[in-house]
Amino acid sequence: xxxxxxxxxxxxxxxxxxxxxxxxxxxxxxxxxxxxxxxxxxxxxxxxxxxxxxxxxxxxxxxxxxxxxxxxxxxxxxxxxxxxxxxxxxxxxxxxxxxxxxxxxxxxxxxxxxxxxxxxxxxxxxxxxxxxxxxxxxxxxxxxxxxxxxxxxxxxxxxxxxxxxxxxxxxxxxxxxxxxxxxxxxxxxxxxxxxxxxxxxxxxxxxxxxxxxxxxxxxxxxxxxxxxxxxxxxxxxxxxxxxxxxxxxxxxxx
Ligand code: NAD
Numbered sequence: 740x741x742x743x744x745x746x747x748x749x750x751x752x753x754x755x756x757x758x759x760x761x762x763x764x765x766x767x768x769x770x771x772x773x774x775x776x777x778x779x780x781x782x783x784x785x786x787x788x789x790x791x792x793x794x795x796x797x798x799x800x801x802x803x804x805x806x807x808x809x810x811x812x813x814x815x816x817x818x819x820x821x822x823x824x825x826x827x828x829x830x831x832x833x834x835x836x837x838x839x840x841x842x843x844x845x846x847x848x849x850x851x852x853x854x855x856x857x858x859x860x861x862x863x864x865x866x867x868x869x870x871x872x873x874x875x876x877x878x879x880x881x882x883x884x885x886x887x888x889x890x891x892x893x894x895x896x897x898x899x900x901x902x903x904x905x906x907x908x909x910x911x912x913x914x915x916x917x918x919x920x921x922x923x924x925x926x927x928x929x930x931x932x933x934x935x936x937x938x939x940x941x942x943x944x945x946x947x948x949x950x951x952x953x954x955x956x957x958x959x960x961x962x963x964x965x966x967x968x969x970x971x972x973x974x975x976x977x978x979x980x981x982x983x984x985x986x987x988x989x990x991x992x993x
Contacts, residue, residue: 743825743826744768744769744770744794744795745768745769745770745830745831745973746769746770746771746772746795746820746824746826746828746829746830746831747761747764747769747770747771747772747829747830747831747832747833747973748771748772748773748774748816748829748831748832748833748870749761749764749771749772749773749774749833749835750773750774750801750803750833750834750835750836750866751774751775751776751803751835751836751837752771752773752774752775752782752785752798752835753773753774753775753776753778753781753782753785753798754778754781754933754934755931755933755934755935755962756835756883756928756931756933756962756965756966757773757833757835757836758781758785758962759962759963759965759966760833760835760965760966760969760970761773761785761789761796761966762785762788762789762792762966763966763967763969763970764831764833764966764969764970764973765788765789765792765794765796766792766970767970767971767973767974768794769794769830769831769973770789770794770795770796770824771786771789771794771795771796772796772797772798772799772816772819772820772824772829773785773786773796773797773798773799774798774799774800774801774803774836775798775799775800775801776800776801776802776803776836779798779800782798783798785798786798795823795824797819797823797824799812799815799816799819801836803836803857803858803862803863803866804854804857804858804862805857805862806857806861806862806865806866809865809866809869810869812866813869813870813873816829816870816873817873820873827873828873828874828875829870829873829874829875829878830874830875830877830878830879830973831878831879831880831881831972831973832867832870832874832878832879832880832881833881833883833969833973834862834863834866834867834880834881834882834883834905835883835969836858836862837858837859837883837935838854838855838858838935838936839895839898839935839936839937839939840854840855840897840898840936841894841895841936841939842894842896842897843893843894843896844896847896847897851897852897855897855898855901856897856901859898859901859902859904859905860901860904860905860908863882863905863908864908867880867912871916874921876919876920876921877919877920877921878920878921878922879921879922879923879924879972879973879977880909880912880916880921880922880923880924881923881924881925881926881969881972881973882905882906882908882909882923882924882925882926883905883925883926883927883928884902884903884905884906884909884925884926884927884984885898885899885902885927885928886927886928886929886930886986886988886991886992887899887902888900888902888903888905888906888927889927889986889992890991890992902927905925906925906927906984909923909924909925909982909984910923910982913981913982914982917981922977922978922980922981922982923981923982924972924977924980924981924982924983924984924985925983925984925985926965926968926969926972926984926985926986926987927984927985927986927987927988928960928964928965928986928987928988929950929954929959929960929986929987929988929989929991929992930950930954930959930960930988930991931959931960931961931962931964931965932947932959932960932961932962933962940959947959950991953991953992954988954989954990954991954992955989955990955991955993956989956990957989958989959989960987960988960989964987964989965987968985968987972985
């Protein structure tokens, strides 16, 4: 009988950091379930690349802002796993999906705040809670924060505060799930060239240079700087790393 591969579920795996995480996780020999919000073709293309590496992959639609849809998502995930992965369980959950809204503190609307909160805190909290019965003992949770939870740049009051909350949540998860051998860690990327916040870091040359100027390694980050760190956390080599915030920013704002 062949041994069951470990399986990681990556939210928002269709592009940007989540795509890079999914591909690097597959490079470590894990099978990957990835979710997309609206761009199914992009997600399918990532899954296809993973299959070409010899790993299993599947895509599922998920809106992490809508917690009422989580029970159906959990059910669907279970069915997908049983049908195509030969198991009903996952080993790692990577809560990556997210959006950026740049709004000064005095101008941030309740609508903007609620959307950010639903995606970055409530969604992460309850999706993880509902997926827990499907998470194997000895597995892991990887949450995604931001350098903006440690340092302040104008326009990220709500976003930064919610990412800070996810860092605290990570420690509580580690504390309460340790009895099942489940580790919870959080990575905090610095500014990375993706579609995030309208692609500002990637497409606004001036902003890109400014961020590079206060980053010790002298440039902004690329998706490829991030995925390998998450992939490492999804391996047994990282088995003693727990309740940690790992900043992956090239030394931004130090
Ligand atoms: P991105 O815009 O390239 O990708 C975001 C991903 O999240 C996409 O796959 C998208 O489909 C998904 N997503 C967005 N809203 C969703 C929703 N409501 N439901 C389900 N999925 C949704 O951005 P990215 O840079 O890859 O960001 C990924 C994560 O990294 C986010 O949590 C973000 O806050 C965090 N982050 C990004 C940066 C950066 O500079 N790019 C820095 C620090 C942290």
